[in-house]
Amino acid sequence: MDRRELWLWLMNLPHIFSPKVGPLLERLGDIEGIYCAAEQQLRGIRGIGEAEIASLLDKDLSRARQIAAQIEGLGAYVLCYDDASYPDALRHLYDPPYVLYVRGERLNWDDMLPIAVVGARESTEYGRQVTDEICYDLAKSGVTVVSGMARGIDSVAHRSALRAGAKTVAFLGCGIDIVYPPENDTLMQAIAQNGAAMTEFPPGTPPYGKNFPIRNRLIAAFSRGVLVVEAKQRSGTASTAHWALENGKDVFAVPGDVTRENSKGCHHLIKSGGAKLAECAQDILEEYEYDLGHMDLPESGRPVIVEKRERPAARSRRPGREEKRVEKKKPSLDDERFAQLDEAQKKIIALLIERDAHVDEICRHASLSAAEAGAALTLMELMGLVTALAGKIYTLNV
Incomplete structure (x- = not known):
């Protein structure tokens, strides 16, 4: 059988x-x-x-x-509780998901350092900026960023990890055949190409509200620690933090604006001693120095020391008279940010180093089908390497 x-x-x-x-x-x-x-x-x-x-x-x-x-x-696969490759962190849950539906790579789940990043769907510009900075630096240091692919903070967390050239894992509150929210279709494709999306709900399951607390327990259980960015005191994000605390996981929280409801959950966690205050990635990384030091990471994914960043005040984009035009240096295919790309993506980069190109030219140059080129370009957009212009023209971000 x-x-x-x-x-x-x-x-x-x-x-x-x-x-x-x-x-x-x-x-x-x-x-x-x-x-x-x-x-x-x-x-x-x-x-x-x-x-x-x-x-x-x-x-x-x-x-x-x-x-x-x-x-x-769907190009997905099933992970069962008694599989050798089943995530060990989930196996020890009181009520583990005995079947996981996975869309993406077959990863070694137990050989990564997963940190969950969760927060408000209705996030602020401040919350999104902090999430982007912290997740990018965590991913560059060898951490696997985990989240729920929801609007707001979750989506920023996944995109920032992809932009860093790292893998990211998403837990869904619906069937693996459903993209929720619908506008994250491109993000879902990119996660499947460079990480994995998984769910315990069978195909066809709509994103019912009752599913998300169930999903949140998996995010907390799978991860070594949970970072909370913007959360009301009673919210799905707060429930993920509580799941983490109940399971003995590390919890970190980013302080926010004291006048906003979305800050009260984070501030409560910090004041109660449930969470460590986190202002930058280094506040999290220092808890896992031993683990990162013993992970088998590529050279580009070696742990880095991340200093706290001063966020400059916004200034006008209009150049002043004293500013001089600086000639942009032409990038090279040897640049570190291209190191983790596959051969097809490197061929695309080589073309875009020379000139902007239409998607049809990209297909011919890299010997790709339209679908393959679209998938590669989508991932490279999320990594911040290329930008789509009008008329299916792509340009390299210098």
């Missing part, structure tokens, strides 16, 4: 949820034992009543096979 099909069968049965699976495994041993169990074997198991028994006695695998085919069609 195909174990994955059996897990998909179990986790898509009516009345069967994660908290009920633990007692089944304790009594019946493994997923094969659960599938083969007769009615008498199911009786007397904690939390398993008549409704659950009726579901478990339905051995039809057609729904499981349909989901498996759907996942394959």
Whole structure:
């Protein structure tokens, strides 16, 4: 029997949820034992009543096979609780997700230093700027930035990690076939190409409000620490921080404007001693110096010491008379920011170093299909390397 099909069968049965699976495994041993169990074997198991028994006695695998085919069609894959590659941090949850639907790379989850960055959907310019700076520096130092791909702070966190040329992980509150919010379709594609998006909700599950607290527990459990940027005292962001504290994870919070509701959650965490105040990436990195020092990172991902940045006051973009025009230096393909690109992306960069180019010319130059070129350019846009101009023209950001 195909174990994955059996897990998909179990986790898509009516009345069967994660908290009920633990007692089944304790009594019946493994997923094969659960599938083969007769009615008498199911009786007397904690939390398993008549409704659950009726579901478990339905051995039809057609729904499981349909989901498996759907996942394959999406270019995604399934991670099961008893897989060797299942994230160890989630395995030790009280009610772990026994099936994870993943769109993206097959990563070594236990060989990374994941830090979650969460915050308000209705974020301020200050919150977005601080998130961008901290996440970029964390990613450059070897940290894997984790978030929920929501509007506001979450989206900035993912984009900043991608801009740093690093991998990022998103936990979703809906099915893997649904992009929520819809405007993050491009971001979802980029995360799948350079990291992973995952969910415990089966394909087709809408982004119901009740799903997000469930999603938040995975963000907290998967990560070594959680950084909170802008949060109301009672909010989904605050619930993620509380999940982290309950599970013994490090919590960090960025101070904000004392007059704003979105600062009260962070300030409460700091004042209560639940969170360490974080003004820059170094405030977080210093907690993990040993871990980063023992990680197998490429040279470009070696830990860096990040100094606190002075944020200059805004000034007019209009050049003064005393300012002189500075000739921009032509970039080289050997620049460090291009080091982690694949060969196709480097071919695109080589062309754009010489001149701006239409997407059709890019396809011909890099020997890519339109879809492949679009995917590569999307990721490079998120990394801050290129900009799309009118008429499908792309230019290199110098």
